[in-house]
Amino acid sequence: MESIKYQENFWRNPSNLRRDYTDCRFGQIHYRIVSNKNSNKKPLVCFHLSPNSSRVYNPIISILGEKRICVAADTPGFGDSDSPNHLPKIQDYAAAMGDLIDNLDFNEIDVMGYHTGSKVALTLALQRPTQIKKIILISAPVYTEKELENQKRKMGHIGVDKILDDGSHLKKRWSGHLRWVDKDAPIIFTHREVAESLKGGENSWWGHRAAFEIHHKDLLPKIEQPILILCPNDDLLEPTLRSERLLNNGKLIRLDDCSHGMFETKSKKISKIIEKFLNSKLENHPLTKKIVTPQVEPQNRKKIQKNYMDSLYGQLHYRKAGNKASLPPLICLHMSPNSGKIYETFMKEMSKDRVVFAPDTPGFGESDPPFEEPSIEDYAKVTANFIDNLGYKEIDLIGYHTGSITCVELANYRPDLVRRIIQISCPIYTEDELEVRKNNYKRQPIEINGDHLINKWKFMLPFYGKKTPRSILVRNFTEGLRGGPFSHWGHKAAFNYDLKHSIQKIDNRILIVNPNDDLVKQTPRGINYAKNATLLQIEDYGHGFLDIITKEFASKVRDFLAKK
Structure with a gap:
């Protein structure tokens, strides 16, 4: 177990990173930015996995931001971004990120997407083919029909987030994260991932549902921009290996010693790979055919x-x-x-x-x-x-x-x-x-088996009573976890x-x-x-x-x- 001081430093934001909000079609979108206004390099905009938040990118954009502007945004409905009032599609998430890019007044940009975020990145590249120049994907799974049905059953429906009074839903979530964590990742990383994943609340399955309705096997062949696929040894390893043959202009790099948490444990190694790709010469290539961006009435319903x-x-x-x-x-x-x-x-x-x-x-x-x-x-x-x-x-x-x-x-x-x-x-x-x-x-120590979550849940439960919806307890429980080692x-x-x-x-x-x-x-x-x-x-x-x-x-x- 890492020291308390290590956990406290881990939990803090990098000193060169700031957080902010801007408006999008669903309300406010929350983002992290490392500014480098003296750089002539294209900004890099990053989209996270589901259910999670842009916090996962903290270490990597802190390093990459030394040479370019780097932005990582919370997908609408996750982190601190306002949620859509309907079940969204990947096209909707991508369009909201387009709102962010416009508000930041970016011209040409590069993008990076992680799991669900990889589909957001590809879809945004189809919506804005002349603006987006290079694409980095952290996993790009090409599923068999059986694999896709299994993913939908495990993650892509409302029953996934059923709340149980005994707290066993928390143990299930903890185990799911721990199973695929990088071997060098500290235990505080898994604790943070659980906290960020719970922030999606009752609709935390929306990201996966949107992702399972659109497919890399259809998206990748349409893209002419250069693509770098980073393939860590995680839960999407096998289906991601099938993606390289679909690339018009790109390559896949295996990261066999990496898994979830690699931005924390292998940040220097990964940032060098990304930097090399972003700095490579941009060859002329056929223009990706533009698709229509979904139009919606802006949700100016947010009173907060x-x-x-x-x-x-x-x-x-x-x-x-x-x-x-x-x-x-x-x-x-x-x-x-x-x-x-x-x-x-x-x-x-x-x-x-x-x-x-x-x-x-x-x-x-x-x-x-x-x-x-x-x-x-x-x-x-x-x-x-x-x-x-x-x-x-x-x-x-x-x-x-x-x-x-x-x-x-x-x-x-x-x-x-x-x-x-x-x-x-x-x-x-x-x-x-x-x-x-x-x-x-x-201070309560983090247990490797996740029992600290069960204990906290059971301690809080009696003070909410039968008249209080469990969704309120989940919200308060989750906000409590976000204090991390400072709780x-x-x-x-x-x-x-x-x-x-x-x-x-x-x-x-x-x-x-x-x-x-x-x-x-x-x-x-x-x-x-x-x-x-x-x-x-x-x-x-x-x-x-x-x-x-x-x-x-x-x-x-x-x-x-x-x-x-």
């Missing part, structure tokens, strides 16, 4: 806008809803380990009469982590910096668990900024309770903070909300220490109530914020 801001620890990721400025903005701070995603349904409702923001705490969601374990005081300073950068002079706060504690510290740190506070839980612990909490939420930092900061003392020092009006979750016993004690607080009991719901009784809860929040 996502963005980044430069902050104290790197890039801070946040969500925004609404634009009405007559009322103080509402800032939403999430629990640990999680992200601002838990507030999306609530934000849509509250944004009807005010602007609402939900930043990801540093180290969670898509926000960069600090370089040392943070305190609640650190979280409060980051939040204050975020609000100052937005230009607001007075705001209201809502915080959930760890976020509720950060609200109190922010009111102490910047009393000029904070008007009113809603705390979803206000835990005042006895000494014995605090010790139990510290033990339950300490315990939020809880540790919360347990080391003296909430009992700090809440007595502020005069802000506070609405303490007590859902039937893991802090239902400790939360009412907060009333005894807050100077100006009201308790709101939510007896019938635990975690997930923000998504289930959204309008009722938002009405209570509005009433509280409007009181004179």
Whole structure:
């Protein structure tokens, strides 16, 4: 097992890489970019495998980006890109990537696709034959009918992602990833792959379904641009070897010592192969016949806008809803380990009469982590910096668990900024309770058999109750995994903070909300220490109530914020 320090460094984004959003036909598309504006080489645009995200390309575009602009985008519905509202085709994914390319104002480009992404790359080359000059494919399987039917049965239908209360669906996913991982890949890589694959949620099978409806045996013969197929020793080895004979202008290179994770373990070797191909002379060749790009009405239905801001620890990721400025903005701070995603349904409702923001705490969601374990005081300073950068002079706060504690510290740190506070839980612990909490939420090692996932699932399940759809638990579970080796930092900061003392020092009006979750016993004690607080009991719901009784809860929040 690798060291903790290794895992932390592994989880961080490369220093020369930035993340951003742009619009596409399905909403927002999230991408990573390594810029090299002084280069005269063509940009390289990369498309990932399914279900996954552009994060898989981090190491390779960090190296290749030293000599050219490199971009890796999240396929719509995966990573942090908005999802289509219908089952898409590869042609739709490719067209959305075309929107990205246009928005980045690229002229001629090269493309690279991995598994499902290889079909996106080829289809985009057919849609834009004069713009795309060279193509790199990480696997290009040419299936037999039997192989294709087997793939569809295993991965290409809605039943693939069935959620089971015993957590066995997580063990199945872990084993599926581990089976084909590169022999040199660290265990933290498999953990990350599982987390990224779960981000697709209930529709994570859409990528595979789209891929199985279009075939390399039909695509490859139509392409005249130079193609390099890299064939690692993974789950698509045998069918990919059949693809070379279909190439008009290209070659296949076997990578027998590589499998999933090779961008992490063999990044220098692979980047040299790719660089050599991209730098090779582009010979004249027949022009690939252009196909029609699918036309759709843009899905301007997204009420949540996502963005980044430069902050104290790197890039801070946040969500925004609404634009009405007559009322103080509402800032939403999430629990640990999680992200601002838990507030999306609530934000849509509250944004009807005010602007609402939900930043990801540093180290969670898509926000960069600090370089040392943070305190609640650190979280409060980051939040204050975020609000100052937005230009607001007075705001209201809502915080959930760890976020509720950060609200109190922010009111102490910047009393000029904070008007009113809603705390979803206000835990005042006895000494014995605090010790139990510290033990339950300490750093949990990754188990080679995936049992750490089962244990976490079973621990969370009782606090969601029978009224909470399992999709909400899956979402929160997944967002928790995305904290990786930093997942315990939020809880540790919360347990080391003296909430009992700090809440007595502020005069802000506070609405303490007590859902039937893991802090239902400790939360009412907060009333005894807050100077100006009201308790709101939510007896019938635990975690997930923000998504289930959204309008009722938002009405209570509005009433509280409007009181004179």
